[in-house]
Amino acid sequence: MILRALVDYYERRQRSTDPARRLPAAGFEDKAIPFLIEIDRDGRVLQLLDTRQLEGKQLRAQVFLVPQGEKKTSGVKANLLWDSAEYVIALPRERKSTGDVSPAQAFRQRLERLPEPARSDLGIQACLAALDRSDWSVLHAHPAWSEIEQANPVMTFALAGDGSELVCQRPAVVRAALTPEVNRTTSGWCLVDGQQGPIARLHPSIKGVKDAQTSGANIVSFNARAFESYGKTERQGENAPVGEHAVFAYTTALNALLLRNSPNKLQIADATTVIWADRDDSIEPELVALFGDDPDAHVDAVKQRLAGASAGAQGALDRPLRFFVLGLAPNASRIAVRFWFNDTFDRLAPRILQHFDDLRIVRQGERDAVTPPMYWLLRSVAAQGKPENVPPRLAGDWLRAILEGGPYPPALLNAAVNRCRAEQTTDAFGGNVPYLRAAILKACVNREYRRRYGKPIDFQFIHEELDVNQTDPAYRLGRLFAVLERIQSAAQPNINATIRDRYYGAASSTPGAVFPTLLRLKNAHLKKLSPGMENFFEKLIGDVCGSVENPALADFPRQLDLQAQGLFALGYYQQRQSLNTRKDGPADSVHTVQEN
Numbered sequence: 001m002i003l004r005a006l007v008d009y010y011e012r013r014q015r016s017t018d019p020a021r022r023l024p025a026a027g028f029e030d031k032a033i034p035f036l037i038e039i040d041r042d043g044r045v046l047q048l049l050d051t052r053q054l055e056g057k058q059l060r061a062q063v064f065l066v067p068q069g070e071k072k073t074s075g076v077k078a079n080l081l082w083d084s085a086e087y088v089i090a091l092p093r094e095r096k097s098t099g100d101v102s103p104a105q106a107f108r109q110r111l112e113r114l115p116e117p118a119r120s121d122l123g124i125q126a127c128l129a130a131l132d133r134s135d136w137s138v139l140h141a142h143p144a145w146s147e148i149e150q151a152n153p154v155m156t157f158a159l160a161g162d163g164s165e166l167v168c169q170r171p172a173v174v175r176a177a178l179t180p181e182v183n184r185t186t187s188g189w190c191l192v193d194g195q196q197g198p199i200a201r202l203h204p205s206i207k208g209v210k211d212a213q214t215s216g217a218n219i220v221s222f223n224a225r226a227f228e229s230y231g232k233t234e235r236q237g238e239n240a241p242v243g244e245h246a247v248f249a250y251t252t253a254l255n256a257l258l259l260r261n262s263p264n265k266l267q268i269a270d271a272t273t274v275i276w277a278d279r280d281d282s283i284e285p286e287l288v289a290l291f292g293d294d295p296d297a298h299v300d301a302v303k304q305r306l307a308g309a310s311a312g313a314q315g316a317l318d319r320p321l322r323f324f325v326l327g328l329a330p331n332a333s334r335i336a337v338r339f340w341f342n343d344t345f346d347r348l349a350p351r352i353l354q355h356f357d358d359l360r361i362v363r364q365g366e367r368d369a370v371t372p373p374m375y376w377l378l379r380s381v382a383a384q385g386k387p388e389n390v391p392p393r394l395a396g397d398w399l400r401a402i403l404e405g406g407p408y409p410p411a412l413l414n415a416a417v418n419r420c421r422a423e424q425t426t427d428a429f430g431g432n433v434p435y436l437r438a439a440i441l442k443a444c445v446n447r448e449y450r451r452r453y454g455k456p457i458d459f460q461f462i463h464e465e466l467d468v469n470q471t472d473p474a475y476r477l478g479r480l481f482a483v484l485e486r487i488q489s490a491a492q493p494n495i496n497a498t499i500r501d502r503y504y505g506a507a508s509s510t511p512g513a514v515f516p517t518l519l520r521l522k523n524a525h526l527k528k529l530s531p532g533m534e535n536f537f538e539k540l541i542g543d544v545c546g547s548v549e550n551p552a553l554a555d556f557p558r559q560l561d562l563q564a565q566g567l568f569a570l571g572y573y574q575q576r577q578s579l580n581t582r583k584d585g586p587a588d589s590v591h592t593v594q595e596n
Contacts, residue, residue: 001340001342002219002326002337002340003191003192003220003242003246003250004192004193005278005324005342006249006250006253006254007192007193007246007249007250007253008278009253009257009276009278009324010023010249010250010252010253011249012279012280013253013256016280023252023253023256024065024068024252025178026178026245026248026249027067027068027177027178027248028065028066028067028068028177029065029066029067029068029069029252029255030063030064030065030066030256031063031064031065031066031069031082031154032060032061032062032063032064032154033051033061033062033063033064033066033082033154033155033156034050034051034052034059034061034062034153034154034155035048035049035050035051035085035144035148035153035154035155036048036049036051036155036156036157036158036166037049037088037089037130037139037155037156037157037158038157038158038159038160039126039127039129039130039157039158039159039160040126040159040160041122041125041126041159041160042126042129043126043127043128043129043130043131043132043133044130044133044135045130045133045135045136045137045138045139046138046160047138048138048139048142048144049158050142050144061153061154064156064165064166064169065169066079066080066081066082066156066166066168066169067079067080067081067082067168067173067177068177068204068248069082069083069204071202071203071204071205072215076101076102076103076106077106078103078106078107078109078110079107079110080110080111080114080168080173080177081111081127081156081157081166081167081168081173082154082155082156082166082168083103083107083154083155083156084103084152084153084154084155085148085152085153085154085155086103086104086152087103087104087106087107088104088107088155088156088157089104089134089136089139089155090102090103090104090134091148091149091152093152104131107131108128108131111124111127111128111131112128114173114176115176117172118172118173118175118176121170121172121173122159122170123157123159123162123167123170123172123173124167124170124172124173126157126159126167127157127167130157156168186198186199186201186238187199188238188241189241190241190242190243190245190246191240191241191242192242192243192246192250193243193245193246195243195245197243197244197245198243198244199238199241199242199243199244200242200243200244200247200248203218203219203220203221203242203247203251204216204247204248204251204252204255205217205218205251206218206219206251206254206255206258206328206335207255207258208255208258208259208260208262208265208272209258209272209328209329209330209335210267210270210272210330211270211330212330212335213330213333217330217331217333217334217335218333218334218335219254219328219334219335219337220240220242221333221334222239222240227239254274257274257276258272258274262274263285263288263289264276264284264288266288266291266292267375268291268327268374268375268378268395268396268399269378269387269390269394269395269396270329270330270390270392270395271327271328271329271338271339271395271396271399272327272328272329273291273325273326273327273328273399274325274326274328275287275288275291275323275324275325275326276323276324277321277322277323277324277345278321278322278323278324279321281321283301283302283305283321283345284323286298286301286302286305287302287323287345287348287349287352290302290352290356291373291374291399292373293373293375294369294373295356295369295371295372295373296369296370296371299353299356299371302349302352302353303353305345305349306345306346306349306350306353320344320345320346321344321345322342322343322344322345323342323343323344323345323348324341324342325339325340325341325342325399325403326339326340327339327340327396327399329396338393338396339396339397339399339400341400341403341404343403348403350405351402351403351404351405352402352403354405354457354458355402355443356371357458358442358443358446358447358460359371359372359377359439359440359442359443360439360442360464361435361438361439361442361464361465361570361573361574362464362465362466362574362577363435364434364435364577365435368435368436372435372436372439374395374398374399375387376436377436377439377440378390378394378395378398379436380416380419380434380436380437380440381394381412381415381416381419381437381440382415382419383419383422391411391415393411394409394411394412394415397409397411397412398412401447405457406447406451407447407448407450407451408443408444408447408448410562412440412444413440413441413444413445413448413562413563413566414562416437416440416441416444416566416569417441417508417562417565417566417569419432419437420432420433420437420441420504420508420565420569421504421505421508421509424500424501424504424505431500432500432504433569433572433573433576437569438569438570438573438574441566441569441570441573442462442570444566445461445462445563445566445567445570446459446460446461446462448563449461462475462567462570465574465577465578466479466574466575466577466578467574468543470571471552472564472567473552473553473557473564474557474560474564474565474567474568474571475567475568475570475571476544476545476552476553476571477507477511477515477553477556477560477568477571478508478567478568478569478570478571478572478573478575479544479571479572479574479575480515480541480544480545480553481499481500481503481504481507481508481518481568481571481572482571482572482573482575482576482579483537483540483541483544483575483579484499484518484519484521484522485498485499485500485576486537486576486579487522487525487526487529487537488521488522488525490525490529490533490537491525491526491528491529492525492528499518499521503517503518507568508560508565508568508569508572509559509560509565510558510559510560511556511557511558511560511568512555512556512557512558512559513558515556516556522541526538544575
């Protein structure tokens with residue numbers, strides 16, 4: 001299913017009338033080549049052209065259409081008319097084992113094996129003459145020569161005065177590259193397209209997956225006897241029979257989706273994710289951007305398109321628009337499929353929008369995004385706020401839950417609650433229960449409540465703002481803790497450590513052991529306040545705890561489970577935000593109460 005969807009994507013883009021979107025034909029690939037060696041017809045080197053341009057703070061090489069590169073492992077294999085400097089100009093490099101043929105010899109032999117009339121082409125003859133001369137003094141005088149010696153960059157040849165930019169783009173070479181030399185000893189049925197023909201033994205590498213090998217890795221690969229079957233020893237292609245066309249198509253498509261500036265690519269913690277539609281549509285980049293850095297800018301467009309589809313207007317075309325989501329993670333020399341999902345737009349978009357509704361909670365400040373990006377949400381539950389500290393598999397499991405519309409993974413709630421407790425003495429992300437972490441807690445609690453009690457998808461157990469009618473004991477305890485903290489801050493404005501710093505972790509997990517002490521401290525703190533503030537806080541505590549006749553907190557539980565600890569944090573957060581913004585307190589409270 002994954003390979004079939006990628007093959008369909010390749011074939012659609014290969015037929016595109018837009019040259020910028022059209023993918024290379026079979027036998028070719030787009031390659032960033034930083035240096036071009038310009039030669040004349042006699043093979044004399046005229047100059048070295050540096051194609052790199054400054055993008056931001058980095059130099060980026062120009063991309064050229066070239067014959068598809070060889071699958072290289074530890075041996076010597078030369079690409080056709082382009083390769084690293086080690087192959088093209090015999091740049092000395094240390095090699096563990098070179099065998100009988102050096103890289104430079106392999107590069108020349110590849111040219112000599114070209115069929116007629118390609119071998120007699122003027123550009124090929126000029127390249128052969130340049131290799132015979134081996135006079136690279138012009139290159140040595142170039143300012144970038146020291147970089148070349150160190151980095152062994154990719155190079156190719158350009159013929160001076162030629163209409164084609166590169167020798168490998170000359171018509172004779174292109175015709176030869178369309179029928180590359182392949183050892184077609186295996187034939188069979190392709191599992192992707194169902195056609196009989198030559199089976200690819202090795203699949204081209206996939207590049208662009210974060211933390212995978214820089215030279216590329218594979219999705220389909222057999223490199224040990226334990227992975228082989230039915231006696232197909234050292235016959236990798238027969239263990240997963242995929243035809244040569246399908247192999248080229250799916251690898252080309254996936255590499256295009258994984259390009260550095262690809263609008264279809266997202267980095268969600270350790271999962272490199274690509275999202276694409278089954279046909280060209282303006283809503284595709286809008287939907288993908290919902291998981292990017294600024295979802296706020298794209299939510300309205302998705303809502304409008306979804307409304308049009310529901311009404312049978314825009315968006316309800318010949319057939320439902322289908323989206324594919326593929327999450328990849330590095331695994332040694334392979335790429336692991338972290339998750340795979342596909343569904344139609346009219347089913348997928350409401351789930352994503354519901355995810356944003358579940359996250360929506362009162363913000364700490366105007367700078368907080370109404371629709372927080374997933375990248376920042378994940379950072380808020382990672383130790384020290386570092387992306388590399390996001391718990392393994394959490395991002396992929398969370399994204400799958402969003403796309404399927406199911407409960408969030410328990411690990412997400414656990415990570416958020418643990419960070420609240422671990423950072424009770426810090427102001428990272430805005431305190432131990434900051435906006436982003438509170439949004440995650442609200443979404444987790446609401447989804448789990450809907451699952452447990454069979455509530456409709458739009459039911460909100462915890463609302464966006466403080467809910468004074470919420471009777472859950474854990475939520476009330478969180479509210480009470482926020483009020484007690486505010487009383488202490490008002491009574492002792494310059495205190496170094498508040499009750500949050502000392503007691504939050506214990507209060508949220510074992511309230512029965514902590515709250516009696518906190519209430520005794522509260523009485524001492526109230527005596528230091530003005531009568532108006534004292535009455536204000538006493539009334540507020542009464543509202544939270546209830547009356548003697550109708551108590552909301554009859555006692556303090558000995559322990560709170562994980563779900564209840566999430567509710568405690570939400571009550572604490574929303575009560576603090578309410579105290580920050582309320583207007584019905586005493587006139588001097590705004591100036592007396594100091595924020596943490």
